[in-house]
Amino acid sequence: AQSVTQPDIHITVSEGASLELRCNYSYGATPYLFWYVQSPGQGLQLLLKYFSGDTLVQGIKGFEAEFKRSQSSFNLRKPSVHWSDAAEYFCAVYAGNNRKLIWGLGTSLAVNP
Amino acid sequence: EAEVAQSPRYKITEKSQAVAFWCDPISGHATLYWYRQILGQGPELLVQFQDESVVDDSQLPKDRFSAERLKGVDSTLKIQPAELGDSAMYLCASSGGTSPDGDTQYFGPGTRLTVL
Numbered sequence: 001a002q003s004v005t006q007p008d009i010h011i012t013v014s015e016g017a018s019l020e021l022r023c024n025y026s027y028g029a030t031p032y033l034f035w036y037v038q039s040p041g042q043g044l045q046l047l048l049k050y051f052s053g054d055t056l057v058q059g060i061k062g063f064e065a066e067f068k069r070s071q072s073s074f075n076l077r078k079p080s081v082h083w084s085d086a087a088e089y090f091c092a093v094y095a096g097n098n099r100k101l102i103w104g105l106g107t108s109l110a111v112n113p
Numbered sequence: 114e115a116e117v118a119q120s121p122r123y124k125i126t127e128k129s130q131a132v133a134f135w136c137d138p139i140s141g142h143a144t145l146y147w148y149r150q151i152l153g154q155g156p157e158l159l160v161q162f163q164d165e166s167v168v169d170d171s172q173l174p175k176d177r178f179s180a181e182r183l184k185g186v187d188s189t190l191k192i193q194p195a196e197l198g199d200s201a202m203y204l205c206a207s208s209g210g211t212s213p214d215g216d217t218q219y220f221g222p223g224t225r226l227t228v229l
Contacts, residue, residue, distance in 0.1 A: 032216060044204065
C-alpha cells in the first residue's frame with residue numbers, strides 16, 4: 001500500500017541556517033510528489049511538485065526538493081531559513097487512479113531568531 | 114491568481130446544533146475534495162466529487178455528515194448534529210485539467226469549527 005513517512009515530527013533551526021525536511025514514500029510506480037506548507041490556522045499552500053524529468057525541482061519561497069528514486073525520498077530544502085518559514089510542512093504522494101493524495105503526518109518547523 | 118473560496122472562516126456552535134460549510138473551487142476544476150484536519154495531524158479525506166458525483170465518501174460519517182455539489186461547481190458540507198469531537202479544521206480543495214498538472218490539489222483557507 002502507498003504510504004508517506006516524515007521521520008521528523010518537530011525541527012528547530014536558527015534563522016539564516018539551512019533546512020532539510022525528510023520525506024520517504026512507498027509507491028509501486030513513478031510517483032507524483034508534493035510538498036505543502038500550512039501556517040497556523042490557515043489552509044495548505046502548495047510549495048512544489050514533482051511529476052517527472054529533472055529530479056531537482058524549484059518551488060515558491062526559495063524552497064527546492066530533490067527526488068531520489070533509489071532512496072524513495074523527496075526531501076525539501078532551503079539554504080537560508082527566515083522566521084516567516086515557521087509552519088507545518090506536509091509531504092504527499094498522489095495515489096494514481098483513485099485521484100487521492102496520501103499524506104505524511106507533517107513536520108513542525110520552529111525558527112529561532 | 115485563482116483561489117478556492119471557503120466560508121465561514123470560523124464557526125462556533127453548541128453540540129447537537131447543525132452547521133454548514135461552503136466551498137467554491139477554482140473555476141473549471143471538476144474535482145472537489147473535503148478534508149477534516151484535527152489539530153496536529155494531517156488532512157483526512159472526507160468526500161471527493163467528480164463534477165456533481167461522489168467518487169469517494171468512504172470516510173464520511175454518514176449518520177451526521179452530508180455533502181452535496183448539485184451543479185458540479187460549489188459545494189456544501191453539513192454536520193447535524195454536531196458533536197464535541199467534530200471540532201477541527203475543515204478544508205476544501207480542488208483539482209482539474211489533464212494529468213499530471215490536473216492532479217495538483219489547491220486548497221482554500223479552511224473553516225475552523227469549534228463545538229462547545
